[in-house]
Structures are given as C-alpha cells and as structure tokens.
Amino acid sequence: MCGIIGIFNHPHAFEQARTGLALLQNRGKDGFGIANLQEIQHHHDLNKFYPLKEKNVVGHALHSIVEYVPQPLKGKGLLAANCEIYNWEKLNIKYGWKVKNDTELLLSFLDHKGSEKLEELDGVYAWAYWRDNRVILARDLLGEKPLWFAHTIDSFAFASEKKVLEKLGYLDIQELNPRQILHYDIAGNSFTTTQRPFFTFLPEHHEPYAVIKEKTAHLLEQAMEKRIPRRKFGLLFSGGIDSTYLAHYFRAKGYDFICYTAVLDTAGTPPADLLSAQKVAAVLGLKLKIRKIKLQEIPQYLKKIVPLIEDSNVVKVGVALTFYLAGELAKQDGCKVIFSGLGSEEIFAGYERHKQSGNINQECVSGLLKMYERDLYRDDVITMHHGLELRLPFLDKELVQYALKIPGKYKLKGEMGKFILRDLAHDQGILEEVAFHKKIAAQYGSKLDWALEKLAKNNKFPSKSAYVRTFYPTHNLKLGVLFSGGKDSTYAAYIMKKQNYELACLITVKSANQDSYMFHTPAIEMTELQAEAMALPIVVQETTGEKEKELVDLEKAVKLAKKKYNLDGLVSGALFSTYQRDRIEKIADKLGLKIFAPLWHKPQEEELRELIQQRFEVIITSISAEGLDESWLGRKIDGDVIAAMVRLNRKIGINVAFEGGEAESLVLDCPLFRKKIGVVDAEKVMESKNTGRLIIKRAILKLK
Numbered sequence: 001m002c003g004i005i006g007i008f009n010h011p012h013a014f015e016q017a018r019t020g021l022a023l024l025q026n027r028g029k030d031g032f033g034i035a036n037l038q039e040i041q042h043h044h045d046l047n048k049f050y051p052l053k054e055k056n057v058v059g060h061a062l063h064s065i066v067e068y069v070p071q072p073l074k075g076k077g078l079l080a081a082n083c084e085i086y087n088w089e090k091l092n093i094k095y096g097w098k099v100k101n102d103t104e105l106l107l108s109f110l111d112h113k114g115s116e117k118l119e120e121l122d123g124v125y126a127w128a129y130w131r132d133n134r135v136i137l138a139r140d141l142l143g144e145k146p147l148w149f150a151h152t153i154d155s156f157a158f159a160s161e162k163k164v165l166e167k168l169g170y171l172d173i174q175e176l177n178p179r180q181i182l183h184y185d186i187a188g189n190s191f192t193t194t195q196r197p198f199f200t201f202l203p204e205h206h207e208p209y210a211v212i213k214e215k216t217a218h219l220l221e222q223a224m225e226k227r228i229p230r231r232k233f234g235l236l237f238s239g240g241i242d243s244t245y246l247a248h249y250f251r252a253k254g255y256d257f258i259c260y261t262a263v264l265d266t267a268g269t270p271p272a273d274l275l276s277a278q279k280v281a282a283v284l285g286l287k288l289k290i291r292k293i294k295l296q297e298i299p300q301y302l303k304k305i306v307p308l309i310e311d312s313n314v315v316k317v318g319v320a321l322t323f324y325l326a327g328e329l330a331k332q333d334g335c336k337v338i339f340s341g342l343g344s345e346e347i348f349a350g351y352e353r354h355k356q357s358g359n360i361n362q363e364c365v366s367g368l369l370k371m372y373e374r375d376l377y378r379d380d381v382i383t384m385h386h387g388l389e390l391r392l393p394f395l396d397k398e399l400v401q402y403a404l405k406i407p408g409k410y411k412l413k414g415e416m417g418k419f420i421l422r423d424l425a426h427d428q429g430i431l432e433e434v435a436f437h438k439k440i441a442a443q444y445g446s447k448l449d450w451a452l453e454k455l456a457k458n459n460k461f462p463s464k465s466a467y468v469r470t471f472y473p474t475h476n477l478k479l480g481v482l483f484s485g486g487k488d489s490t491y492a493a494y495i496m497k498k499q500n501y502e503l504a505c506l507i508t509v510k511s512a513n514q515d516s517y518m519f520h521t522p523a524i525e526m527t528e529l530q531a532e533a534m535a536l537p538i539v540v541q542e543t544t545g546e547k548e549k550e551l552v553d554l555e556k557a558v559k560l561a562k563k564k565y566n567l568d569g570l571v572s573g574a575l576f577s578t579y580q581r582d583r584i585e586k587i588a589d590k591l592g593l594k595i596f597a598p599l600w601h602k603p604q605e606e607e608l609r610e611l612i613q614q615r616f617e618v619i620i621t622s623i624s625a626e627g628l629d630e631s632w633l634g635r636k637i638d639g640d641v642i643a644a645m646v647r648l649n650r651k652i653g654i655n656v657a658f659e660g661g662e663a664e665s666l667v668l669d670c671p672l673f674r675k676k677i678g679v680v681d682a683e684k685v686m687e688s689k690n691t692g693r694l695i696i697k698r699a700i701l702k703l704k
Helices: 013-023 088-095 102-113 162-167 209-225 241-253 272-284 295-309 314-332 352-356 360-385 397-403 419-427 448-458 464-469 487-498 524-534 550-565 578-590 604-613 639-652
Strands: 003-008 032-035 040-043 057-061 078-085 123-131 134-139 148-151 156-159 173-175 180-185 190-195 233-236 257-264 288-293 337-339 389-391 478-482 502-511 538-543 569-571 594-596 617-624 663-669 675-688 691-703
Touching: 003 013, 003 078, 003 123, 013 032, 013 057, 013 162, 032 078, 057 078, 078 102, 088 102, 102 123, 148 162, 156 162, 162 173, 173 360, 209 241, 209 397, 209 419, 233 241, 233 314, 241 257, 241 272, 241 419, 257 272, 257 314, 257 448, 272 288, 288 295, 288 314, 295 314, 295 360, 295 448, 314 337, 314 360, 314 448, 314 464, 352 360, 360 389, 360 578, 360 594, 448 464, 478 487, 478 550, 487 502, 487 569, 487 604, 487 663, 502 524, 502 550, 524 538, 524 675, 524 691, 538 550, 550 578, 569 578, 578 594, 604 639
Parallel strands: 233 257, 233 337, 257 288, 337 389, 478 502, 478 569, 502 538, 569 594
Antiparallel strands: 003 057, 003 156, 032 040, 032 057, 078 123, 123 134, 134 180, 148 156, 148 173, 180 190, 617 663, 617 691, 663 675, 675 691
16 A cells, blocks of 8 residues: 545645655655656655645655555656556556556556546556546545545645645545546646446346355455465454454465454453454464553553544444554564455345345445445554555455345355355364354454443543544534434434534425325424524425435435535434435435444334433324324323334334334434424324324424
C-alpha cells in the first residue's frame, strides 16, 4: 500500500502536497514523488523537493514490497496509484504492451482504455489519473484501498486518508464511494460521478455440492497464492476458521510466516481468543506470537488508535486495538505484509443476521456494500501505520463473485455458519473440533471490549461510547435520518447518536398513498413538530406513493439533504423489510452515501423493551390486524402492550413490533427530544373492527 495526494486550483498546491506527503509517510517510506503534467520529481527526502509553481500537483508516498518503482508515472496521462493488480501480466500479454509491473500496466490501461472497462482489472486499488484538463479518481469495487476528497468553490483535493485533508484545512471531506468513478474538470472546478455495477447473487449455482466445493477450494487457493509476497509475512490469528484456513494453507506450502494474536492480560479466565489461538497453533505446528496488554496500558493506546482510525465507534475501536497490537509485533519482526481473514463472514454467511435473513446471499451482498465504511478503512490505516500492507484473500474479486451465488443451504447448516468453508477445512486435514469450532468476534474473544467497559466504569462514564469519545471529540460522520416519526426510525437515530455520529437532518417522505410499500403514513404530518422537538432541520418530500415511482421522490429528497447538509451517510430504521432496506441501500450507494441500519434483525420483543428502558414515549396511531381493535389506538407502548403482543404472536403469528404492518406508532418523547409532544385533540376513525387510525388534529410542544 502507498499514499497518494492531489491538490488542484490552489495557489499553494505544492506546499500542500508536500505537507500531505509528510502526513502520509507511514503509508510509504521508500520514496516520494511530486509532479504536474510538465515535471516529475522523485526523492527519498521531502526536504529535497524544489517548488513547482503551478496550482495543480499530485504526490505519492511509496511502500515498496518487491520492486522499487517511484511514482507518479507519466504516459499519455499522469498516474498516482496505491495498487496491486494481480492479473497485470495476463493483461500485458493480451494487449501486447511491454510494461514491467502492475503500476505501469495500470498507467498503460488508462492511457489506452480509459476508465470504462475497470472490470478487467483483478486487484485492489485507489488511483488518480490526470490527463489534459481532467482528473479521474477510482477505487476497487469493495474499497480495500482508501480515497477521500474535498471540493470547495475554489479548489479540489484528494488524499489516501481523511485526516490529511483535515490538517490541510479542508472542511467538507467525503470518502469516495467504491462504486463511483469521479471525474474532475480542472478548468471548471467541477466534478461528476459515474456509477459502477456491484456484485450480484443471482442466479445461484446449480451444480452438485461436490463441484461447488471443489471450485470454491480452487478459488480460495488462487486468492491466497496471488497475494503471497516473496518474503516473510504475518497473519492476524485468532484460532477461528478464517485465520486457521489461511494458516493451514501457508503451513502446508512451506511459506515463511508468523501468526500474531493480541488479547487482554487478565488474572481471571483467559480470553477465548488466546486459548483458541494457542490450541490451533499447537495442533498445526504454527509459529505464534502473543501480545498481552494490561488494562492500565489501554488508555495510552487509545490516544493513538482512536484519532488514527478517525472514529469513536466502540466496536471499531475494540477491533482496532487487536489489529494495532498485533501489527506492532509484526513490525518488530520486519514484516511488510500481513494477512487477515476479514471478508469470510460476509461471503460465507457467518453473522447472526445471515441466519435471520430470508435470502442469505442477498444479505451477504448488503454486508459487502458496507464493508468500506465498517471495516476496511480502519484496518487499512492501522496496518499502514506500522508499515504493513494488509492482504485480504477472502475479498478476492473472483472468489466473491462465485461465493455470492453458492446456495445458502451450503453456507448455513442449522446454527452453524460458514459451513462450506468449515467442510473444506475438514477435508483438507484440519481436525473437526477446530474446523467446526464456533468463535466470537475479535473484540469479545480478546476481552478488549470488556476492558473498554471496565475503563468506562472506572472513569465514571455512563457508557463505553462516552468514554471512547474523549479520545476523538469530533463526531464520526454526519448522517441524515430517514424519518417517519415512528418508533423504528427514531430509535435508529438515537442509537447512532449514542455511537457518536452527528444527526445532521431528518428526511421525511409524505405519501398520498396510505398503502405505500415504502413509507409510513399515519400521523406523518407530525414529523415537522418532532424535528422541532429535536432541534433538527427536516427535508420533506411529497409523493403520490405509486410503487417503485415513489423511490424517485425518495432519491430526490436524499439528494437535496446531502447537498444542503453535507451528509456522509443515511440512517434507516429497517428491522426486517428487505424490500425497503435494499431500495434504500441502492439509492444511498448511487448518491455516494454510507448506509446504517442499526436495528436490522433485532429481535422484535427486545426492541420494544429497549424503547421502554430508554424512556421512549410511543403511542399507536394505526391498526390493521386481527386481535387489535379501537382500544389500541392512542395506547402507549408499555409492558402490558408488549405482553399482549407476545400473546397474539403465539396465538395468531402477529409481529410483536408490528413489522408486518399490523400497527404504526408515533414517538411523543425520547432522549433525543428537547421538548415533548402533547396531543391536545385526536379522533379515532375505524374502517372495520380491526382497522383504523388515530387522526391527530392538534398537538403542541411542552417542556419536559
């Protein structure tokens, strides 16, 4: 991995680029380059560069693994890239070029083919290609290689890490969505984006299981082999099936590698990851190094790690701790490449949400869409901080394409996730007790999440999130909330707020169709009063509610909100509706927004009980189900309501949290509200014995 930066239409472009490279030097200490279309400079010392007086420059920090190839490179255009193109030799032969490495191949590819056929590239990358008056930015489809940009009324800038642009004084900084290619017009200081197609899960493979398993094994081997360097490397190791599969293969092939595990040093029961890693390492004969960290050491590491990942999300921080500590050991051993089993959970269905999904592979695709925000940037900046290039064979392009079409029944067997991978491991000689061992997530298996909770309590913070935020006081991202005024969208917003995300605005679509497939309609007019109660701006969009066409109006509202409030992402209160969730994700991805659905597949009774525990005051505003009658309208959701819904669920299968449209709700008060809503006048209107609405004629805001 390397670091890239570009500054355009800025009077101090050269100085900004050189300062940015100094900030990026952990990404590449083997040499630096600064260039414009007329001149390229390469030096090992940033102080040896002489100023380029033009207002447009690009820069590069090199992390050399095998060959020393300084960048930027010049052909018909100018290229600064952070890339590994695994099929560069095949493409070199195919097109009759005479390039010597993957970066030269990428330059030749862009010179001759442009950015229209990137699907031919097998690899991971983030690059900027400057030709004439246009700059093109692109990333690999999943987003393994990072790229951020900022656009002002006067200038444009990009860099491998967000913190670089922040320190250069840019404000509205966005992460380039991996499914978008950005085209910047230098003369007009404007940019457009084009959309790239993502992986699909249909049609499923219909071959016999034995054939599918053989093909999967071949693709896994191919994915590992193309990533193995010609020198000693490291492996992040927990003893789970993902890292064990990699370690077993590396060991069988005789590669020179070391496994690294990081856990909390505790006098009590040893962390599960420690026991698992030690056991598997002994069985397979692996070289294992363990980093144990004491509780009192952790705050000093958090001071480094939380600003490094630019995020105070507790789950991300817990995982980051394990990565950082293991990376320290690998750096000390002189490794420049480290492997991780990240991605296996998504392509082979290893999470609880896969078990709850009606379509396992559709859920896998949804998870992959979110990986660049959830996992990949964090892991990239941590490993690069230690001068390590992270390699992720389970996210190999060909493997992902194939695995997403493996029938779900081969991925989930009862409660056992990733069955096909475990079955392959067993076939290849890994003991059954190891291959089929169920493991918990790294932050829990290492006991580092427990450590964060302990530190929060010791320092008298109300939550882990509040404690972790002291190490990164700014908000993580600015989010727009798809808001109906009901319990789910409001609770989703509250969860994201608690996780240190900024709620920038509410987005409400008012549908004329009371039976809308997408949108909540009862008491929807109350959302503006709720926005006032939360002191948040609201974007309101009307729609006729015609199926599918109403999505055009939703996109219009989201696009307006993004532009007006500089949004980074969207929050949805989706619980189980794949219909709603997938359409929202497509719109968000098209607009370059990150996607958050914190309630997805949360048990319905659990959600209702959490609402009461968190002091949400919620009333029922519509009913449409057997077992519910007029007396339910206006009723507050409390323990009695939950008990009644549980009984109805057992009796007639009704959804406890109304996920099937059995009822709709309205939030009158919650911790997000600065004032509470009082209903002054309302009328119950019944269409039948079990169908009706609460029409709110007048409501006011009251002091809490």
